[in-house]
Amino acid sequence: MTVVKSKPALKEKYIKIHAEKCIGCNACVYGCALKHTGDLDPAGSRISIVPDPGGKGFTPINCAQCAEPKCIEVCPAGALTRRGAMTSVQDERCIGCLACTMACPYAGARFDKQAGMSMLCDLCDGDPECVRMCPTGALEYEGVHSIRADIESAEDVWSKGVSCCLGCPTEIVLRFALKVLGKNTILHVSPSCAAAAVSGFGEQPNVSIPNMMGFLTNSSSIMTGVRRHYRRMGRDVNILAFAGDGGTADVGFQSLSGAAERNEQMIYICNDNEGYMNTGVQRSGTTPYGAWTSTTPVGDVHKGKRENSKEMAWIMLAHGVPYVATASVGFLSDLEAKLQKALTVKGFSYIHLHTPCPTGWRFGPENTVQVARMAVKTNYFPLWEAVSGRLRQTVRIRKPLPIVEYTKLMGKYGHLSPEQQAELQKQVDERYNRVLLAASAKRFF
Amino acid sequence: MASSVDRTKGTYVMLSGNHAVSNAVRLSRVQVVSAYPITPQTPIVEKISEFVSSGELKARFIPAESEHSVLAAVSGASSVGARTFTATSRQGLMYMEEVVHWIGRGMLPMVMAVVDALIGAPPDNWTEQDSSLYQRDTGWMIFYCETNQEVFDTIIQAFRITEKMSVPVMVCLDGSYLSHTSEPVLVPDIALVDKYLPGRKDAIVADPKKPHRLFGPAMSQEFNAKLRRRTHEALETAAEFRKTADREFESIFGRSYDDIECYKTEDAETIVVAMSTVAGTSRFVVDRLRESGQKVGLVKVRMFRPFPGNRLVEALKNAKKVAVIDRNLSYGHGGILCMELKASLYNEKKRPTVFGYVAGICGVPITPELIMQIIADTNAKETPEEELIWMGIGKSEKVKAV
Numbered sequence: 117m118t119v120v121k122s123k124p125a126l127k128e129k130y131i132k133i134h135a136e137k138c139i140g141c142n143a144c145v146y147g148c149a150l151k152h153t154g155d156l157d158p159a160g161s162r163i164s165i166v167p168d169p170g171g172k173g174f175t176p177i178n179c180a181q182c183a184e185p186k187c188i189e190v191c192p193a194g195a196l197t198r199r200g201a202m203t204s205v206q207d208e209r210c211i212g213c214l215a216c217t218m219a220c221p222y223a224g225a226r227f228d229k230q231a232g233m234s235m236l237c238d239l240c241d242g243d244p245e246c247v248r249m250c251p252t253g254a255l256e257y258e259g260v261h262s263i264r265a266d267i268e269s270a271e272d273v274w275s276k277g278v279s280c281c282l283g284c285p286t287e288i289v290l291r292f293a294l295k296v297l298g299k300n301t302i303l304h305v306s307p308s309c310a311a312a313a314v315s316g317f318g319e320q321p322n323v324s325i326p327n328m329m330g331f332l333t334n335s336s337s338i339m340t341g342v343r344r345h346y347r348r349m350g351r352d353v354n355i356l357a358f359a360g361d362g363g364t365a366d367v368g369f370q371s372l373s374g375a376a377e378r379n380e381q382m383i384y385i386c387n388d389n390e391g392y393m394n395t396g397v398q399r400s401g402t403t404p405y406g407a408w409t410s411t412t413p414v415g416d417v418h419k420g421k422r423e424n425s426k427e428m429a430w431i432m433l434a435h436g437v438p439y440v441a442t443a444s445v446g447f448l449s450d451l452e453a454k455l456q457k458a459l460t461v462k463g464f465s466y467i468h469l470h471t472p473c474p475t476g477w478r479f480g481p482e483n484t485v486q487v488a489r490m491a492v493k494t495n496y497f498p499l500w501e502a503v504s505g506r507l508r509q510t511v512r513i514r515k516p517l518p519i520v521e522y523t524k525l526m527g528k529y530g531h532l533s534p535e536q537q538a539e540l541q542k543q544v545d546e547r548y549n550r551v552l553l554a555a556s557a558k559r560f561f
Numbered sequence: 562m563a564s565s566v567d568r569t570k571g572t573y574v575m576l577s578g579n580h581a582v583s584n585a586v587r588l589s590r591v592q593v594v595s596a597y598p599i600t601p602q603t604p605i606v607e608k609i610s611e612f613v614s615s616g617e618l619k620a621r622f623i624p625a626e627s628e629h630s631v632l633a634a635v636s637g638a639s640s641v642g643a644r645t646f647t648a649t650s651r652q653g654l655m656y657m658e659e660v661v662h663w664i665g666r667g668m669l670p671m672v673m674a675v676v677d678a679l680i681g682a683p684p685d686n687w688t689e690q691d692s693s694l695y696q697r698d699t700g701w702m703i704f705y706c707e708t709n710q711e712v713f714d715t716i717i718q719a720f721r722i723t724e725k726m727s728v729p730v731m732v733c734l735d736g737s738y739l740s741h742t743s744e745p746v747l748v749p750d751i752a753l754v755d756k757y758l759p760g761r762k763d764a765i766v767a768d769p770k771k772p773h774r775l776f777g778p779a780m781s782q783e784f785n786a787k788l789r790r791r792t793h794e795a796l797e798t799a800a801e802f803r804k805t806a807d808r809e810f811e812s813i814f815g816r817s818y819d820d821i822e823c824y825k826t827e828d829a830e831t832i833v834v835a836m837s838t839v840a841g842t843s844r845f846v847v848d849r850l851r852e853s854g855q856k857v858g859l860v861k862v863r864m865f866r867p868f869p870g871n872r873l874v875e876a877l878k879n880a881k882k883v884a885v886i887d888r889n890l891s892y893g894h895g896g897i898l899c900m901e902l903k904a905s906l907y908n909e910k911k912r913p914t915v916f917g918y919v920a921g922i923c924g925v926p927i928t929p930e931l932i933m934q935i936i937a938d939t940n941a942k943e944t945p946e947e948e949l950i951w952m953g954i955g956k957s958e959k960v961k962a963v
Contacts, residue, residue: 330636
C-alpha cells in the first residue's frame with residue numbers, strides 16, 4: 117500500500133514528553149526562562165517540572181496544545197487565540213485574571229507574576245529551547261499528527277460554494293473526506309444529491325480530481341474496474357465510492373456485497389441521510405422506524421414508517437471485510453481517523469456515515485451538527501470501528517440521553533406517539549447492547 | 562494463397578465459436594475482463610479465465626456478482642484507458658441493459674461478444690437474435706457473424722475500431738450453431754495481432770495526474786442534444802473507419818469482410834437477405850438453385866448498426882423480389898431486419914417487393930429445404946399476402962379472451 121504517501125497531511129510539530137526519562141534537573145525550566153525573559157528566574161518559564169507523588173520520578177508540564185482548549189473558552193478578555201494547532205496569548209489583551217491557569221486541566225497555562233500576564237508555550241518559533249537543554253531526551257520535538265493542521269493545509273479540491281441545500285452535511289463530509297484522501301483519488305458518486313453537487317451544473321465540474329457519476333446501482337462495480345486497471349499498470353490511486361443510502365442499502369446492495377466479497381481495494385462511503393432525499397424525501401431501507409417521509413406519510417391509519425431500518429454497517433461487517441466503521445458529520449476528527457485507517461487497510465473499507473438532512477428531516481439548517489451529535493449522544497447512532505472483525509467503540513457516551521432528546525429536534529418525528537417513542541427507544545437500546553457485546557468479544561466476525 | 566501475404570503465420574485449430582472468441586481476446590492482449598456465467602456464453606469466459614490463470618493472457622479478470630456489475634466494471638476500466646472485454650447472452654444482456662445504453666451513449670471503447678439465444682419466458686437457451694437486435698438503439702456498433710473464423714476475425718477488428726473511434730462494438734454469434742460447434746479456425750501469430758492493434762490513445766481518461774470529469778449530470782438541453790448527435794455521427798464515422806480497418810486487416814491477415822456481402826446477386830431476380838448462420842445455409846441453397854438455373858442471390862448483412870441502408874438499396878435495386886429471413890421477432894410487428902430494410906427502401910422509385918419471413922426462432926432449424934421453401938413461396942406470389950410470413954413454425958391454439 118502506497119496510499120499513505122499520497123496523503124496531503126502536513127505534520128504539525130509538538131513537544132512530546134517522555135516522563136520516564138525525566139531526572140528533574142530543571143535544565144528545561146532555566147533554558148525557557150532565560151530565552152523568554154533574559155533571566156534565570158524559573159518564574160518566567162513556560163515549562164515546569166513536578167515531582168511525582170511518592171518521589172519516584174518527575175513529570176515536565178507544558179501547554180499540551182490540546183484540541184479543545186478550555187483556556188480559550190474561559191478567557192473573558194479574548195486574549196487567547198488558536199491559529200492552526202497553536203494556542204497563544206495576545207499580551208495586549210490579557211488582563212491577568214488567572215482564569216486560564218485555573219481552567220487548564222493539564223496545568224499548562226502559567227502566570228508571569230512580573231509581567232502580570234498569562235503565558236503559554238510558543239514552541240520558540242520551531243526551535244524549542246527546553247528540548248535543546250534536556251540532557252536525557254525526556255523532551256522531544258516531533259511531528260504529531262494533527263487533523264486541524266492537515267485539513268487546514270490540505271488543498272480543497274471542491275469549488276467554493278456548491279449547489280447543496282442550506283445546512284447540507286454531505287458537502288461538509290465530502291469536502292472534508294477529499295481533503296483527507298488527497299488529490300491522488302478517483303471519485304465515483306452514484307446518482308444522489310452529492311452527485312450533482314460534486315459534478316457541478318453545466319460543463320464545468322465542481323471538483324478538480326477525476327470524478328464520475330455512474331449508476332445508482334453500481335458504484336462499487338465501476339470502481340472495481342478502475343482499481344483493477346490501475347493495479348495492472350502498477351499505479352496506486354485512492355478509490356472512493358460515495359453513494360447514498362438507497363444506492364447502498366437498497367438498489368446498490370448486490371454490487372456492494374459482491375465487491376466486499378471480492379475484497380476489492382477501495383473505500384466505500386455510505387452517505388446515510390435515511391431516505392431518497394434527491395428525489396424528494398422517500399423512504400429507503402435505512403429510514404428509521406416511525407419516521408415521516410413522502411412515501412411513509414402520517415395519516416389516520418399509519419403514522420410514519422412501520423418497519424425498522426436496515427443495519428448496513430453490521431451487514432458489511434458480516435462480509436468479513438478488513439475495515440468497517442460508523443461515522444458521523446458531528447464527529448469529524450473521528451471520521452478523519454477512520455478515513456486514515458481505511459487508507460492503510462488492504463482490501464475493502466466500508467464507512468457508514470450518518471448525515472442528518474435538514475430539508476428531508478425538517479429541522480433548521482443551523483442544527484445539522486447538533487442533530488448529528490444528538491444521534492450519537494442518545495446512542496441512536498453509536499460510533500465504532502471494526503478492524504479485521506474486532507469491534508471497538510471510538511466514541512463512548514457516558515450518560516446517554518433518552519431518544520426523545522433526538523426525535524424532538526426534527527419534524528420527521530413530530531407525530532410520534534408515546535408508544536412509537538417507546539418502541540424506538542427499545543430498538544436503540546437493543547442495538548446499542550449489541551455494540552457493547554461485540555466490543556467486549558475478542559473477535560466478533 | 563496470395564503470394565504477397567504469408568497466411569501460414571498461424572495454425573489451424575479446431576475451435577468452437579465460443580473458444581474462437583476467447584482466443585481472439587487472448588491474442589488481442591485484453592487488459593481487463595469481467596464476466597458472469599450464462600449459457601450459452603459461459604465457455605468464452607471459462608477459457609479466458611484459464612488463459613489468465615496460466616499467464617497466457619496478462620489481464621485482470623473480475624468475476625463480478627451479476628451482469629449489471631460486469632458491464633459496470635468494464636465500463637470503469639474503460640474509463641481509465643484499459644482494453645476491455647466481456648461476453649454475455651440472453652437474460653444476462655437484458656440485466657445489463659442500463660449499462661449497455663450508458664456505454665453506447667457515453668462512447669466508451671469496449672468489445673462485447675453476445676451469444677444469441679432466446680429471452681425468457683420460458684427460460685430456455687435456444688438460438689434467436691431477439692436479445693442482441695434489441696440493442697440496436699443503444700449506440701453500439703453491432704456485427705453478426707457467419708462462421709467461427711469470422712467470429713475470430715471480427716473480435717480482433719472490433720478492438721481496432723472501438724479504440725480508434727471510441728464506439729463500443731458488439732459481436733454476435735448464434736448460440737449452439739456457432740457457439741458450440743467446432744470449425745477449423747486459422748489462429749494467427751500474436752505478433753501479427755500486435756501489429757494490427759496499436760493500443761488506446763484516448764485523450765480523456767480518469768487519471769489523477771490529469772483530472773477530468775466523466776459523465777456529469779445537469780448539462781443544458783442543447784449540450785446534451787449535441788452529445789446525442791455526436792454519438793450518432795460517431796457511429797457513421799466508425800462505419801467509414803471500418804473499411805480502413807478492414808483493409809489493414811487484409812494486408813496483415815489476408816482476409817477481408819464487408820458491411821454486407823453480395824453473393825451471386827448481379828443477375829438475380831430473387832434475393833435472399835439474411836444474417837449470421839442463416840446466411841451460410843442460404844449460400845448453400847443459392848448454389849443448389851443456381852445449378853438448376855434459377856436466378857437467385859444472397860445478401861448477407863454483417864453490420865447491423867450502423868445500418869448499411871444505402872448499401873442494401875444499391876445491392877437490391879435490380880432484383881424483383883426480396884425474401885428476408887428473420888431469426889427474430891418484434892412482437893406485434895414482425896421480423897426486425899425486414900422492418901429496417903423496408904424503411905431503407907421506401908423512398909426508392911424502383912424497389913423490389915419485400916417478403917418478410919420469420920423462421921428459426923427459438924432455435925428451430927433453418928434447413929436448406931426450409932430456405933428453398935421460402936424462395937419458392939416468394940417466387941410463387943406476386944405480392945406478400947401478409948407482412949409477416951411464418952415459415953416452419955406451427956400454429957398454436959388461438960388465444961381466447963379470459
